[in-house]
Amino acid sequence: xxxxxxxxxxxxxxxxxxxxxxxxxxxxxxxxxxxxxxxxxxxxxxxxxxxxxxxxxxxxxxxxxxxxxxxxxxxxxxxxxxxxxxxxxxxxxxxxxxxxxxxxxxxxxxxxxxx
Amino acid sequence: xxxxxxxxxxxxxxxxxxxxxxxxxxxxxxxxxxxxxxxxxxxxxxxxxxxxxxxxxxxxxxxxxxxxxxxxxxxxxxxxxxxxxxxxxxxxxxxxxxxxxxxxxxxxxxxxx
Numbered sequence: 001x002x003x004x005x006x007x008x009x010x011x012x013x014x015x016x017x018x019x020x021x022x023x024x025x026x027x028x029x030x031x032x033x034x035x036x037x038x039x040x041x042x043x044x045x046x047x048x049x050x051x052x053x054x055x056x057x058x059x060x061x062x063x064x065x066x067x068x069x070x071x072x073x074x075x076x077x078x079x080x081x082x083x084x085x086x087x088x089x090x091x092x093x094x095x096x097x098x099x100x101x102x103x104x105x106x107x108x109x110x111x112x113x114x115x
Numbered sequence: 116x117x118x119x120x121x122x123x124x125x126x127x128x129x130x131x132x133x134x135x136x137x138x139x140x141x142x143x144x145x146x147x148x149x150x151x152x153x154x155x156x157x158x159x160x161x162x163x164x165x166x167x168x169x170x171x172x173x174x175x176x177x178x179x180x181x182x183x184x185x186x187x188x189x190x191x192x193x194x195x196x197x198x199x200x201x202x203x204x205x206x207x208x209x210x211x212x213x214x215x216x217x218x219x220x221x222x223x224x225x226x227x228x
Contacts, residue, residue, distance in 0.1 A: 004158075042121075042204045042218030043159065056215060091158070103149070104216065106158040 002026070004107035006092050012113045018080035021110045025073065025094030032069060033104060034077050035091040043091055043106075049075065079112075087114045117142040119207050121219030128195050129227055136222045138205035139187040147208040148181060148188045149216070154201045162203075163190070195226045 005024040013019050025032050030051050035043035046065065048056040051072040060067065064083070069075040079086055089109040095102040118141040128134050140148075149164035165172045165179045165188065172179050176195075181188040192199055202223050206216040 040221065042119075042206070042221050043216075044218070045215055048215065103161050103164070106151075106160070108158050 004092055004094055004105055006090075006107035006110055008110055009108060010111050010113075012115065013082055014115050015084055016081040018078065019082050019112060020079075021077045021090050021092075021112075023075045023077070023092030023107060025075075025092070026096075026105055029094035029096050029105070030072065031095045031097065031102075032075050033093040033095075034067060034075070035093065035106075037089040037091055037109070039088070046077070082112075082114045084114050087112055117145060117207055117217040119205060119217050119219040121205050121222060123222060124220065125223045125225070127225045127227060130195060130197060132195055134190075134192045134195055134199070134224055134226075136190045136203055136205070136224070137187060138189070138207075138219050139185075140207040140217075141186070142207070143183075143186060145207040148179070149206050150179060150190050151204045151206065151218075152201045153204065153221075159204060192224075195224075197226050197228065200224060200226045 007022050032049040034046040036046055037043045045059055047054055047060045047067050049069045052069050065079055067077045089111050091109045092107040093104040095104045121138045146167035150162050151159040152162045153159040163174050163177050163179050165181050170181055176193045178191040202221045204221050205219040208216055
């Protein structure tokens with residue numbers, strides 16, 4: 001079974017430019033998460049989807065960040081415009097069903113560098 | 116919201132020794148506590164988890180203990196090997212949003228020969 005796929009793996013952009021990250025979860029997983037991981041820190045949740053519905057986006061900086069999961073499968077996270085402080089690894093994860101004990105499977109992440 | 120603190124931030128042990136990583140959480144209603152291992156440049160992977168209805172769980176060389184009264188849980192690795200070298204993250208799930216994990220800041224474990 002293929003794992004969570006993310007692309008690109010690395011992205012370097014100049015500040016004020018837009019950037020987008022793509023995630024394909026494990027087949028059959030209806031819950032999808034986007035996390036931000038700063039260097040030396042644990043992942044921090046940005047947004048959680050159940051199917052195509054964003055059920056928790058309280059930590060998403062909505063002035064510059066947006067996300068979508070139109071058909072309840074793939075998801076895209078966008079930043080526009082990017083700032084220097086956005087440099088980090090953006091992790092996507094998925095889990096089969098919502099509930100307290102379901103393992104979250106992480107993708108390899110996209111490392112963003114904003115110059 | 117939930118707050119998870121993790122100690123130590125770095126840990127160096129000799130091969131064969133034991134390693135212990137400790138976490139505390141703030142929300143007494145949290146009921147699920149997974150541990151993730153992240154090797155350099157790779158994705159976090161679940162290594163063990165514990166639910167609030169048990170106090171200890173073991174899987175070969177890895178064990179986790181939970182003290183709900185004190186709101187802390189610990190990861191124990193015995194007979195450490197060089198391949199155990201990685202960053203370990205603890206996490207806790209919040210009440211009512213059980214799929215939302217709050218992670219600790221990580222412990223970088225180095226196992227030396």
